[in-house]
Amino acid sequence: MTEKEKYAYTAGLIDGEGYISLLPVWKGHGYCAVVKVSSVDPFMTTFLYENYGGNLGRLRIHKPPQRPSRQWTLRNGRRVHEFLTNIYPYLQVKKAQADVVMEYVESFSQNSLRNETVWAQKRVFYDKIRKLNRRGMAPAETE
Numbered sequence: 001m002t003e004k005e006k007y008a009y010t011a012g013l014i015d016g017e018g019y020i021s022l023l024p025v026w027k028g029h030g031y032c033a034v035v036k037v038s039s040v041d042p043f044m045t046t047f048l049y050e051n052y053g054g055n056l057g058r059l060r061i062h063k064p065p066q067r068p069s070r071q072w073t074l075r076n077g078r079r080v081h082e083f084l085t086n087i088y089p090y091l092q093v094k095k096a097q098a099d100v101v102m103e104y105v106e107s108f109s110q111n112s113l114r115n116e117t118v119w120a121q122k123r124v125f126y127d128k129i130r131k132l133n134r135r136g137m138a139p140a141e142t143e
Contacts (some may be wrong), residue, residue: 006051011090013037013044020084020097022104022129030119031126033080033101038071045072052083077105100129 001009014020017039022031035054039045049056054074074080084098091098104125108118 007087008090011087015093020094020101021133022126031122032075033077033105035074035080038069040067040069045070048072081105097132
């Protein structure tokens, strides 16, 4: 598999089974960039772990009829940014989430955690990603 094919395949996994977001850390004044994939197919999570590193969670056993699942997680702004940059051209469904997370990582350094103005700016990114990741139908908008 060529690098291009690997990135295209990975983008398909992320679009179909993945999660791209910012998770609150440090009392809500900072956020951690994260990409996750949960799957009952061990090939998917193992493929991601072997090719991109990150963390491969332990096997979760669910009540029948659900099958056991495993979760792959990639954290750390720079690593997430590099990962998303590589698969970005091939993303179809989660491109907007990738945009928000990559812009967040580019905009803030770890040294900016204790500034109230920066906290407010970070919260804007967090609110954007929460809106994009909201489940169900969007509420109706009226004028």
